[in-house]
Amino acid sequence: MSERRFNPGAVDGRWQARWEAENTFTADSGSPKPKSYVLEMFPYPSGRIHMGHVRNYTMGDVLARYKRMRGHEVLHPMGWDAFGMPAENAAMEKGVHPGGWTRDNIAHMKAQLKRIGFALDWTREFATCDPEYYGHEQALFLDLHNAGLVYRREAEVNWDPVDQTVLANEQVIDGKGWRSGAPVEKRKLNQWFLKITDFADDLLEGLESLDRWPDKVRLMQENWIGRSRGLEFSFSLSDGTRLPVYSTRPDTIFGASFVAVAADHPVAQAVAQRNAAAQGFIAECKRGGTTAAEVETAEKLGFDTGLTARHPFTDTQLPVFIANFVLMDYGTGAVMGVPGHDSRDFEFATKYGLPIPRVVGRSTADADAPLAEADTDDGLIVNSGFLDGMSVDEAKAEVIRRAEAGGWGQGRTVWRLRDWGVSRQRYWGTPIPFIHCAACGVVAVPRDQLPVVLPEDVSFDAPGNPLERHPTWAQVGCPQCSGPARRETDTLDTFVDSSWYFLRFASQPADKPFDAAEVAQWLPVEQYIGGVEHAILHLLYARFWTRALQRAGRLEVAEPFASLFTQGMVTHETYQLGDGSWLSPDQVRRDGADWVRISDGLPVTAGRVVKMSKSKKNVVDPDAIVDRYGADAVRWFMLSDSPPERDLPWSDAGIEGCWRFVQRAWRLFGQYDAVATGEDKALLRKAHQATAAVAQDIEALGFNKAVARLYDLANAIEKAAPSASRSEAIRTLLLLLSPMMPHLAEEAWAELGENGLIADAPWPSVDPALLAEDEVTVAVQVKGKLRDTLTVAKGADTAHLQELALASEKVQRSIDGAAIRKIIVVPDRLVNIVV
């Protein structure tokens, strides 16, 4: 008899075709079944699927298939986050059109996804670069505009003075343009903004209801929104003007030793008008990038304006600086510097020789304790007149009270969250549907003229926005006065595209973005899965959009994602030649304990295990793996071993192990015997326990634990003698692993003589009577150290356990005649004898 082998090359495609032909995974909005919306973050069509996608989509797929087995109508859609910079970069580098490049990538990646057998509803697929999609997005943008949530103002961008173009943060490397190498400048442009700050309070409070989100993500969003209560007050300056400042630490007001304003603060501008050196310093601040990380890691620099500010309590005159670490768009753009209790102020004061008084200590005795660094801990106020002895919180309230009573300041809540700048000076994005008319100002494109479609005939031979230099596209008649006008040439941030795509998946009428009632059938998303890198921006923007659309009267859903899961990355070892150049895993081989390049035997250094990335070449192509091992082995690997929220190290040995298990499972299913007789209660118990545990693990997305359970059950079945129970256990195992290995499962299911698809089969039921063990192992400790174990009937009483424990020879040897002080008994678990 020839050996029984599973051949995925012959089997996988057959079942994929059958699922497609039978519309197995098409979601029916009209179904009476309970509904589950399982969603993974849709991919950017970069060209090829990578292992990170496979891991993400496999997790969602197992959950979607499991929910179907549990009788749910499941919506599990897929689409493409298709706008963005890489398409324009490809256009510049390879001379291809961004649209064509994107379409080709989508076609290729879709074929790759189909080979892995995901239970996706492809009938709802779309790409955000489809005019139908972005046309609806333009309509929603107009809705938000009508709701008063869209406005224009000046904001800073990274400007490359050589290429004459706006740069994204990632295109700025060490303060220089990535192509030109020229030092980047900050420049102000008129740009479109969405009023996310209108919802700051609501977005913050809403986090409390998201009890199925990771705490860390809620915390990150909370910190990002950053509500703080502080004091706004004005200093009287020596030139007779007043300078409003904001501080979250009014309790430390007696520790202020200087005042600092942002480089673009009016006071700084005024000083610069009469002082060339100040002008030079401000120009200096304009150099360098705009990111928070750059601003905060840069050396703290200041320029003494010569002005002084009168301290409201002590009447001391404090020097006023222009400082590079003060931000114009937080608070009032001016701060009181308290070096003793703020690390940035400390660094600044140390550099410029300013006094560093202590005004907070652990106790009032700390008043003269020296400060080696800023002390930002809680404590009691010292050296502060009437505040002395108060706690930080009491002092904050007291200072605010006195400021309000004296009429020179007031308590104010300030948010770290800033309004969302959505303008991008780029071609490959959703055109912003507005027209600039010299006579009428900024005018919305009439709705019957949507979508505003991107022109196809654009060139990328020059830097800057192709829409701006297109000969005709922007020229248009004003909708109001019909006079000559110009289209807005900025496009929308791609985060806008991904802020409502999950609504369009749930409902896609032709004449409007979505139907509110149909959306309400599916939303909120039952399980959303994606990378932590989206923990703040994408997820906050999507939460904001659903609220904004609700205010605009479009939607009845507040929180879009009921449950969130952030999965870890797929990592791989890295390989480098002596000259530092990177090699891909298929260019190297093991040579004893060392690594060498296959082509010429040059020695290779195997380096750290890091996220798979093109730049380090440590990528493994999913297609190649599917070719070799089939879809089920890859899926199994993605679920095995590593907990889903942690990184998953790819290894050849690991996938080999999965492949062996695929074959082992296949042989096991071949041993199903429909006419076997006899009962094997222990095995039956194991099967029922596994059914309950795997269900629980899948629902908690603990796939690695579910996999371990399935190995356990397979091991037990292999050891068991043939019986009716064994056949039942085999059938149970098949059902339990069908969401993970759907192709093998369908094939084996058919072989068992079942008519329907296993994808449509119900999850096996659990007999609670079979779950409980009748015997337990109880640990016996002496002074907390394990000395023996006892096997007893479950539920044995305390006295009996104590007696058995003391009867143990090993225990008696450990006690060694010492007096027993205490015996702790935990029923069914342990006895601890304290001597």
Place this chain on the structure above:
RNA sequence: GCGGGUGUGGCGGAAUGGUAGACGCCGGGGACUUAAAAUCCCCUGAUCCUUGAUCGUGCGGGUUCGAGUCCCGCCACCCGCACCA
């Protein structure tokens, strides 16, 4: 710099404050085979005076009858920081 996270055998990891190392990978030994592949069985944290004992969950303290788990203080690495998606 600020915010968030992670740390357990050779490796990935498991473990409601109660037997640390389930399950898998690697490795070792054996069976089968002319041979190999495949498959099956056994072993596999470290150390030692090996019928057993001692040590062991990044490091240093603490709480507890009992700590991987709770508390305090460190270290290392990873992720995010608003125009990458």
